[in-house]
Amino acid sequence: MIVYKGFNEKLQATCGKGIFKYEEGKTYTEEKSKTRSTGFHAAEYILDCLNWYTLDGKNRFFRCEAGGSIDEEEGCSMVVSTELTLEKELNLTEIAFAAMRYIVEHPKRDWRVITRGVCVQEDDAEAIGTDKIAIARGKNPVVAGNRGTVIGLILENADGEIIAASIRKVDDVQTKDSQYYTLTPDRRWVEVHV
Structure with a gap:
């Protein structure tokens, strides 16, 4: 196991x-x-x-x-x-991936975590600082993080079933510092303004 x-x-x-x-x-x-x-x-x-x-x-x-x-x-x-x-x-990205995998495989179990360095919650999450993790799960999840953090999105359909999930490291190239993102059903990251 x-x-x-x-x-x-x-x-x-x-x-x-x-x-x-x-x-x-x-x-x-x-x-x-x-x-x-x-x-x-x-x-x-x-x-x-x-x-x-x-x-x-x-x-x-x-x-x-x-x-x-x-x-x-x-x-x-x-x-x-x-x-x-x-x-x-495990490095930071692998820790976030393992967390998201658990949430996807066990969607009904308790998965919310807010503690020093980690914010995993419904709808929106933010990682402030470096070497932190933020994961948002919901029908319209949004997430943001500072450079060096790992952020993840888990998208649900109207029935609450998970239909897409993805993680990224905030690197100011593919994913911008302090920019909020959401996820489409085809796993595309889209910038949003909140």
Whole structure:
């Protein structure tokens, strides 16, 4: 099962046994898994990792493979497993892509996030600063960001079904700093004035 996990800059995570240091590519095992108790904790929705590790340019985020005995907590994306392998460290664009993928694959689950560095909400979102993420979802979503941020749009039809999604890094070439955009059903980005 693909999951996501956040760490501090030293690739350490706090667990029930104290600080635990991980290595990329290595598989770790525990005897049993139970949410909020034993096993390796991770999340299906990468942005849930921000509850413990903020998007501050220092903390690190990985796509992982959870295996063995897997315990999922009801009502959220938390997953606890007896096996965990850190597969790949993700950059800002990959974090935003993973978030959008989760929203598209699980449109009925709770996906809204507003925290330091990330704004994912209905209709409009904005990323202010650098190395931030903003994603807007709705029938007429609009999004803007400063240079160096990653912005995304998820377009719904009149019935609330997702019909298009796209992300971009604000680079002042293809996507302008502080300019609001919306998305067409054929995934074209269009400038809007709000």
